[in-house]
Amino acid sequence: MMSKLPNGWIETTLGEVVTFQRGFDLPKKDRIHGKYPLMVSNGQEGTHKIYKVKAPGVITGRSGTLGSVFYIEENFWPLNTTLWIKDFHGNNAKFVYYYLKTFPFDKYNAGSGVPTLNRNHIHPISIVVPPLPEQKAIADVLSSLDEKIELLQEENKTLEELAQTMFKEWFVNFNYPGATGEMEDSELGEIPKGWRVIELRKIVDTINGYAYKGKELVEESLEALVTLKSFNRNGGFQTRGFKPFSGNPKQKQEVQLSDLIVSHTDLTQDAEVIGNPAFIFENGGFKKMYITMDLVKVVSKEEKIDNSFLYYLMKRREFKEHCVGYSNGTTVLHLSKLAIPEYKLGLPQDFDLIETFSSIIKPSIEKIMNNINQVQTLSETRDLLLPKLMSGEIRVEGFGE
Numbered sequence: 351m352m353s354k355l356p357n358g359w360i361e362t363t364l365g366e367v368v369t370f371q372r373g374f375d376l377p378k379k380d381r382i383h384g385k386y387p388l389m390v391s392n393g394q395e396g397t398h399k400i401y402k403v404k405a406p407g408v409i410t411g412r413s414g415t416l417g418s419v420f421y422i423e424e425n426f427w428p429l430n431t432t433l434w435i436k437d438f439h440g441n442n443a444k445f446v447y448y449y450l451k452t453f454p455f456d457k458y459n460a461g462s463g464v465p466t467l468n469r470n471h472i473h474p475i476s477i478v479v480p481p482l483p484e485q486k487a488i489a490d491v492l493s494s495l496d497e498k499i500e501l502l503q504e505e506n507k508t509l510e511e512l513a514q515t516m517f518k519e520w521f522v523n524f525n526y527p528g529a530t531g532e533m534e535d536s537e538l539g540e541i542p543k544g545w546r547v548i549e550l551r552k553i554v555d556t557i558n559g560y561a562y563k564g565k566e567l568v569e570e571s572l573e574a575l576v577t578l579k580s581f582n583r584n585g586g587f588q589t590r591g592f593k594p595f596s597g598n599p600k601q602k603q604e605v606q607l608s609d610l611i612v613s614h615t616d617l618t619q620d621a622e623v624i625g626n627p628a629f630i631f632e633n634g635g636f637k638k639m640y641i642t643m644d645l646v647k648v649v650s651k652e653e654k655i656d657n658s659f660l661y662y663l664m665k666r667r668e669f670k671e672h673c674v675g676y677s678n679g680t681t682v683l684h685l686s687k688l689a690i691p692e693y694k695l696g697l698p699q700d701f702d703l704i705e706t707f708s709s710i711i712k713p714s715i716e717k718i719m720n721n722i723n724q725v726q727t728l729s730e731t732r733d734l735l736l737p738k739l740m741s742g743e744i745r746v747e748g749f750g751e
Contacts, residue, residue: 355478355742356478356480356742357619358480358481358484358749359478359479359480359481359742359748360478360479361476361477361480362476362477362478363378363473363474363476363477363480364453364472364473364474364475364477365472365474365475367438367439367441367446367471367477367479368408368435368437368438368439368441368446369435369437369439369473370410370433370434370435370436370469370472370473371431371433371434371435371436371469371569372412372430372432372433372469373389373409373412373428373429373430373431373432373434374402374427374428374429374430375403375429375430376388376398376427376429376430376485378434379594380398381395381396382396382397382398382529383396383397384397384398384399384400385397385398385399385401386399386400386401386424386425386426386427387422387424387426388426388427388429389407389409389426389427389428389429389432389434390421390429390431390432391410391411391412391413391414391415391416391418391421391429391431391432392411392414392418392570392642393418393420394420395429398427398429400429401425401426402426402427403425403426403427403428403434404620405422405423405424405425405426406419406422406423406443406444407420407421407422407426407427407428407434407435407443407522408421408434408435408443408446408447408450409422409432409433409434409435409525410432410433410450410455410467410485410607411431411432411433411455411467412430412431412432412433412466412467412679413431413456413464413465413466413467414431414464414465415431415455415465416455416456416459416465416466417453417454417455417465417680419450419451419453419662420447421443421444421447424728428608431659433467433469434732437470440482441479441482441485441605442482442485442486442489444492445485445486445488445489448488448489448492448736448739448740448741449477449479449528451736452736452737452740455467455472458471458472458475458551463653467642469674478741478742480742480749483749484745484746484749487746487748487749488519488739488740488746491735491739491746492732492736492739493689495728495731495732495735496732498728499722499725499728499729499732501666502721502722502724502725502727502728503721505721506718506721506722509648509714509717509718509724512714513662513711513715514662514665516710516711517659517662517663517665517666517707518666520703520707521565521663521695521696521697521707524541524542526703527703527706528574528703528742529542530542530543530675537694538694541696542696542698544698545696545697545698545699546696546697546698546699547694547695547696548694548695548697549691549692549693549694550690550691550692550693550695551690551691553625553650553651553655553693553697554648554650554651554652554655554660554690554691555604555648555649555651556612556646556647556648556649556651556687556690557602557641557646557647557648557649558614558643558646558687559604559614559640559641559642559643559644559645559646559647560575560599560600560603560640560641560642560643561642561643562575562595562596562597562599562642563597566595566596566597567593567594567595567598568594568595569594571594571595571596571636572636572637572638573594573595573596573597573636573638573639573640573643574592574593574594574595574634574636574638574639574640575592575593575595575639575640575642576592576605576611576630576639576640576641576642576645577582577591577592577593577642577644577645578613578615578616578617578623578642578645579591580592580593580611580625580628580645581626581628583622583623586628586631587628587629587630587631587632587722589632589634589726592634592636594636597687599640600672602647603640603641603647603739604638604640605630605640605641605647606620606630606633606638606639606641607630607632607633607719608628608629608630608657608683608715608719609629609630609632609647609657610627610628610629610648610649610657610660610661610664611625611627611628611629611641611645611646611647612625612627612628612645612646612648612685612690613625613626613628613632613644613645613666614643614646614684614685615643615644615645615682615683615684615685616677616682616685617681617682617683619681621674621677621683624666624673624674624677624683624685625664625669625670625672625673625674625677625685626664626670627648627660627661627664627665629657629661629715629719630725631718631719631722632722632723632726633642637725646690647677648660648664650691652701654700654701654702654704654705655701655704655705655708656708658707658708658711658712658715659704659707659708659711661715662711669693672689673685673689673690675710676688676689677689
């Protein structure tokens with residue numbers, strides 16, 4: 351505990367600030383599609399037709415996953431794998447949410463095998479909190495950063511959806527500029543007259559990643575490996591998959607911003623990642639990046655076909671299903687080296703239409719990249735401020751000593 355409390359702050363216990371309650375049992379057969387979210391220890395899992403708790407709410411993992419904290423803005427059902435806050439005792443709910451994100455839940459594991467959190471073990475813990483006005487001010491600062499992050503992520507989602515819709519209209523529904531409507535049969539079904547069916551090997555090269563050794567991983571380096579963890583299960587790229595290393599990969603295994611990579615390995619049981627494409631949107635502060643053996647880099651061999659077109663082609667459900675069909679393994683899935691080269695698609699005889707599509711889409715991709723970088727900066731700022739605001743080391747303007 352602090353030797354000197356910030357002005358106006360009080361020393362109390364967690365149980366005097368909030369009252370935790372264990373979540374409710376719910377058989378799997380009753381976890382049906384409905385209006386209200388079911389909250390589990392690591393986030394939302396499905397919906398239910400009725401709710402148990404009125405919004406706003408705060409939950410944390412009780413068993414399995416400790417330390418995950420969620421703020422819920424709609425009525426919800428907390429499952430028995432969670433602890434939910436039954437009473438905020440007049441404290442600001444959003445402040446409590448942010449405060450708990452800095453709380454060391456992992457130190458209070460009451461389970462022998464599966465990690466378990468007992469509310470009776472955490473209620474008596476001594477904590478220091480500010481008065482309600484400063485709680486609200488702190489929550490407002492952090493919320494403003496989270497709201498900006500959410501807006502940027504929503505904008506990216508919209509840009510992605512618009513680009514995918516345009517790709518589908520032009521290259522799947524064949525409603526492209528200058529389309530005559532004349533069709534002819536092919537091995538893939540009907541395609542516009544004058545188009546051709548080709549394999550991807552005709553227009554792209556695939557470069558396998560680097561098979562690194564454990565001893566090549568280091569604490570600090572200007573070079574990093576881009577790994578399977580760089581693929582977000584929900585799509586997209588994330589820098590938490592970077593691993594600093596010191597090794598000897600081939601120059602062609604190096605990747606740079608805007609390069610296109612595809613997952614060739616999948617650790618999930620539902621093939622959530624295998625065959626997924628991603629742009630290298632960030633460098634994580636590293637000067638050089640190289641892909642691991644779990645990934646491949648896709649490089650166009652045609653001047654008029656760039657990564658913009660290839661990315662949205664590989665985002666299609668048909669490409670995903672093709673890759674799943676070319677994968678093998680039980681606990682770990684591996685994609686055949688023939689998967690990408692042997693994928694077939696219909697394309698116009700010349701590639702002018704593809705070049706036009708890319709020229710329209712490129713500004714959106716650049717905007718997405720810029721938004722991702724902003725999200726990264728805002729997230730780092732928030733994560734830096736969070737513990738300092740919660741400890742009183744940094745005070746919100748107007749609440750200083």
